[in-house]
Amino acid sequence: MASLFDFGDEPIELLDPGAGIGSLTAAFAHCAGRRRLHASCFEIDPHYHAGLQETLRALRNVDAQILSLDFIESSVRWTQASEQPRYTHAIANPPYRKISADSRERRLVSKLGLATSNLYSAFLACAIAQCVRGAQIVAIVPRSFMNGPYFKSFRYWLLDRVALIHIHLFERRDSAFADDKVLQENVILKMVAGGMQGDVTVSSSTDDRFADLRERRVSFDEIVTPGDDELFIHVPAAHTQRMAVLNGIPLRELGIDVCTGPVVDFRLREHLRQQPQEGSVPLLYATHFNGGFAWPREGRKPNAIDANSQTQSWLMPNGCYVVTRRFTSKEEKRRIVAHMLPADALSANRIGFENHLNVFHRDKRGLPERLAIGLCAYLNSQEVDDYFRTFSGHTQVNATDLRRLKYPSIAQLEALANGQEN
Ligand SMILES: C[S@@+](CC[C@H](N)C(=O)[O-])C[C@H]1O[C@@H](n2cnc3c(N)ncnc32)[C@H](O)[C@@H]1O
Known part of the structure; x- marks a missing residue:
């Protein structure tokens, strides 16, 4: 995930929402090489704080801040107070759980103009809301938001605000994101906030060993069919050509x-x-x-x-x-x-x-x-x-x-x- 970023020459403000013990910030810092950066690590669970502190202390090029806050609540509050977004990069492995219609999280994200039924999509939306125009966002999430009626509003919200740059599909379904015992495939997304949508890099591998990594560039029309008001997001197999089945x-x-x-x-x-x-x-x-x-x-x-x-x-x-x-x-x-x-x-x-x-x-x-x-x-x-x-x-x-x-x-x-x- 960290290797998907461009680091550029501008100052780097990194957001790691739900940082756990800081593995993603550490990977990002490693890939950034000699570049110095500032990182904001949000982690609500105090059990992780000692581990997080230890990880961050070992990173010589990172000036980090641990925020023991509810990321969703903070993000919505800042957006409502019209605070300027500040992050140039975000790396996220958000928490995952269904959120019911009357939950606090649902009410909070509705203030961002979003109706969504899972914590991961709420988290991702909040991360995007905190990013400056042109910021790069890389996240690992279940694939479930890409189709079906429950995530339609989220797809509209998302594709209005980011350009999809790269989609990596893990073909082996993983119980880490099991949803009502329906095992889900996971994707890594790279997005650019406010970016112009162009061709998309699609890659796939069986699992996180990437031994059989395949990659190709596809036009956005293959990802979202023009005129599809459901805005289904397809992940064309990385090894096949455009399919005639789209033209029926x-x-x-x-x-x-x-x-x-x-x-x-x-x-x-x-x-x-x-x-x-x-x-x-x-x-x-x-x-x-x-x-x-x-x-x-x-x-x-x-x-x-x-x-x-x-x-x-x-x-x-x-x-x-x-x-x-x-x-x-x-x-x-x-x-x-x-x-x-x-x-x-x-x-x-x-x-x-x-x-x-x-x-x-x-x-x-x-x-x-x-x-x-x-x-x-x-x-x-x-x-x-x-x-x-x-x-x-x-x-x-x-x-x-x-x-x-x-x-x-x-x-x-x-x-x-x-x-x-x-
Ligand atoms: C799936 S884990 C990812 C941890 C880490 N980023 C990683 O990839 O190893 C999600 C993390 O989000 C934290 N979390 C859950 N809800 C949160 C919230 N509302 N605000 C901040 N952190 C939260 C959890 O405690 C957990 O550590």
């Missing part, structure tokens, strides 16, 4: 939509049947598609659901559908695993799709078979997989993610279907 059309233009399987099994437990019986219809889980479609299957999962007035609204007409699994991990060969349910596979009027599946449909009904074959082939392609990995750092494949992908035209999908058959 939205799913709705194909007259297709995707939903999560409507049957939440534990809510309808009393209506589930292990084996088909009088009055029941097929209930499909991911397991029915593994290694080719087969129903019913022996196993733990029920094969059927009673069709009655209480289950009726959760069932769909029998037909040809494309389904994908909702939970896959990045260690698997493909993150998007699509299967097809042929129209004639089941002889029932209605069917249930369990909630761990996403279902592609047309007006809640099945799809034309050729279109479904092409769609399935497209979703299982390497190109889609590469693209999906640029914005998903966790284990879920949500219907909204699938809606965000771009798709080939109907004619192209049907041509793909021909290719599948030849």
